[in-house]
Amino acid sequence: MSKDPKGRTEPGYERHVFVCGHERAEGASRPSCTHRGSLNLMRLLKTSAKKAGIKNVRVQKSGCLDFCEFGTTCVVYPEGVWYSLPDESSIEDVLTHLKTGKVAEHLRLELNE
Numbered sequence: 001m002s003k004d005p006k007g008r009t010e011p012g013y014e015r016h017v018f019v020c021g022h023e024r025a026e027g028a029s030r031p032s033c034t035h036r037g038s039l040n041l042m043r044l045l046k047t048s049a050k051k052a053g054i055k056n057v058r059v060q061k062s063g064c065l066d067f068c069e070f071g072t073t074c075v076v077y078p079e080g081v082w083y084s085l086p087d088e089s090s091i092e093d094v095l096t097h098l099k100t101g102k103v104a105e106h107l108r109l110e111l112n113e
């Protein structure tokens, strides 16, 4: 019998999402994702995934993912797909990724913009 309070028998998730929750002080040399509303986006993604009944997915905030100039930065594993989330309108497409595995190509983080 599992000792895990959620009844899990092995560690891990089908998909694991990290949304940058790093904050830098005003005037810092690099921007930070919290100033773009990343924590609200993370909470919205988390609650939306729960409401949609998407199982075995973990959405959580992370520290700086080091692509600060291109955020709000988000990465989904195991695919290792990196997203830049502009606002709440991007949440639905990330949810589709979590549900079906279909990557939201238009949200991919691009370094050459």
Ligand code: FES
Binding pocket: 020, 021, 022, 023, 031, 032, 033, 034, 063, 064, 065, 066, 067, 068, 069, 071, 073
């Ligand atoms: S502050 Fe978000 S990636 Fe660095």
